[in-house]
Amino acid sequence: MPELPEVNALVEFLDQEIAGAVVAGVELASFAVLKTFDPPVTSLSGLTVSGVSRHGKFIDIDVDGIHVVVHLAKAGWLRWTDHLPDTRLKLGASNIAARVRLDRGDGPTVGFDVTEAGTRKGLAMYVVRDPVEVPGIAALGPDPLGPGFELRPLLARRMQVKRLLRDQKIVAGVGNAYSDEILHAARLSPFAIAESLDDAEIVRLEAAVQEILRSAVEEARGKPAAELKDDKRTRMRVHGRAGDTCPVCGDTVLEVVYADSSLQYCPTCQTGGKPLKDRATSKFLK
Template sequence: MPELPEVQALVDFLSDRLTGAEPRVVTGVELASIAVLKTYAPPPDALVGLPVGSVTRHGKFLDLDCEGIHLVFHLARAGWLRWSESLPEKPIRPGKSPIALRVRFDDGSGFDLTEAGTKKSLAVYVVEDPQAVPRIASLGPDPLADDFTLEQFAEILGRKRAQIKGVLRDQSVLAGIGNAYSDEILHVARLSPFAMTTSLDEETVARLYDAMRETLVGAVDSASGKPAAELKDAKRAGMRVHGRTGEACPVCGDVVREVSFADSSLQYCATCQTGGKPLADRRMSRLLK
């Protein structure tokens, strides 16, 4: 699943190609999967003929603002954006490929939103106000916002007793962090994913805040300027522990361990994060909600 750094890279990638002194104009919106469209008014055709004014991000949501009509989409677990400098002229055929939506621009370029696998979660919205998308309206603060302070972070963690892994991933608490980067942040902060928020003292909260900002800023910088097609591989290559079960921890050399859940897993280093004690595989899917 693309998370904050990859989504920000896609924002920058699309901004470079669609906005500026001579913005690209939408010439077509082709829906190949009706299931991905979560709104009915305005219709997708309302975007046709409009220039792209800006491309922004709300957590993991991308937002193309075309003169007040917003094309908003969330790539979910298996979705992706595939850019083409020259799209085929032939319209896409529903159900014949992984393509769910195609957007065309006046210079012949455009992008497809694709989704692999059988579990379909890709979501597209056409709205006049992004806050009309319920999951955007309920987002917590952006962890990379200039005005998101350590004091605000500490206040958020103090609101309820919960495992820190789940708190970092909860989009209503912090917008944009998912399974992969929460693993990375906790490794940098030297914290167990099962640590309870109420057990964290001031020094630990500050260490976690710094680790969060450092990890995300580094990942954004690493992804910046890369073509959309390269972002997935770049994300995997940059991981320290996530997705590296059985490999050596890059900090201490201990083996990276895994805790599995119903449809996901987390990775951690026992030496760096849990005092050398392996975590029990509790299979509590609620941890990774």
Template sequence: MPELPEVAALADFLAARLQGAVVSKVQIVSFAVLKTADPPISDLEGRTVTAVRRYGKFVAVEADGIHLVFHLARAGWVRLTDAPTGALLKRGGGHIAVRLSFSSAGGPLDLDLTEAGTKKSLAVYLVRDPSDVPGIAALGPDPFSPGFDVESLAAILTSSKQQIKGVLRSQGIIAGIGNAYSDEILHAARISPFAIASSLDRPATERLYDAIHDILGTALAEASGKPASELKDAKRSHMRVHGRAGEACPVCGDTVREVSFADTALQYCPTCQTKGKILADRRTSRFLK
């Protein structure tokens, strides 16, 4: 799933290619993906793209006062083609959910919103204001907003009885962080993913705050300027624990471990984060009894 660094880079990439382009045609291939009816999606046609912005993990394409907002969810992505065929798409076929065609000074462009797999979560909204999207209206502070300081984070943690992994992933608490970067942040901060947020002392809170900015800041710098086709590989290549179960921790050399859940998993280093304790894995623990 793309998170803050990839979505920010994607928004910048699209802004550079689409700003000033005119929407010539909209094809909705999967009607389940479109979550709004007013204004109608046809209202996009003939409008000029004026900006592309990020809100948490959402991307908003502004076109003459209305906003096409999309959330890529777990398996969604974008594909920008500068040599479109002009073909009409058949509903229910392939991975393309939405195609936006543009005319620009550099020639025609097609922007496809795609989604792989059988679990469809890609969401598209056409709204007059981004805050009309419920997910954007409910977003917590952005980690890079001026008001998000260590005191703000301390207040969030003090008031929460959740595990810290869940706090970092909750978009209504802090915007933009998902499963992968929460693993990386907690590893850098030397905090167990199962630690209760309110139990973290001041030194741990400061380490967590620094790790949020260090991990996300480095990832932002790495993603900046890359085309959409390279962002997924760039994200994977810089992970130290996420997706590295069974490999050696690059900090201490211990084996990176995994805890699996129904539809996701987390990775951590026992030496760096849990004082050597192996966390219970609900998927495999029943075989160990």
């Protein structure tokens, strides 16, 4: 799933490529992906892109005051091309959900496809006059890289710290992968209860949030969209690395599997050497 660092890189790339370009058209290959009807997508044609920004994991393309907002969900992605084919998209013909054509006035039509792999569809596109009309944006918690962000007040909840970090209404932009990486850097169990963390643990967690996310943003910056997924995987220390050796202590990275996801952690670094079996049988370890 694209998270804050990858979405931030996509936003910076798009802003550089399309700010000032004129929308030549928006084509839908899946009507289900569009969650709004007013303004219609046809109203975008002929308007100029003012800029591109990010709200948590949402991409916001400002087109003369009308906002095209995209949430890539679990398996969505953005595929850029410097020369789009002239043929129009056909409904349901591929993993392409939508295509945005742009005229920069310097050659062939450029643009991007919004794609989604797999059968479980969660990709969403909105065309709105104000980004806060998108329910997910209206409900977002503070951005961890935003000015004045404070994690400590957000921890006064009786919930697992892993779940807290992933809850977009509490902290915007962090998902499964970076929450694993943050907790590993902070030397905390994913099952630790947020409100029970002591002062030293909170200090480590606050530092880890900033260190992991800022480092990932810098690593992703400037890379082509096609390289961001693989680049993200190579930077993970524990996430997606069950069975590998922890780069910090040399222990084996372990995994907890859920119905539709999983988490990875190092028992030596994070749980005092004790394995976490599953939610039903594991103790909430600090």
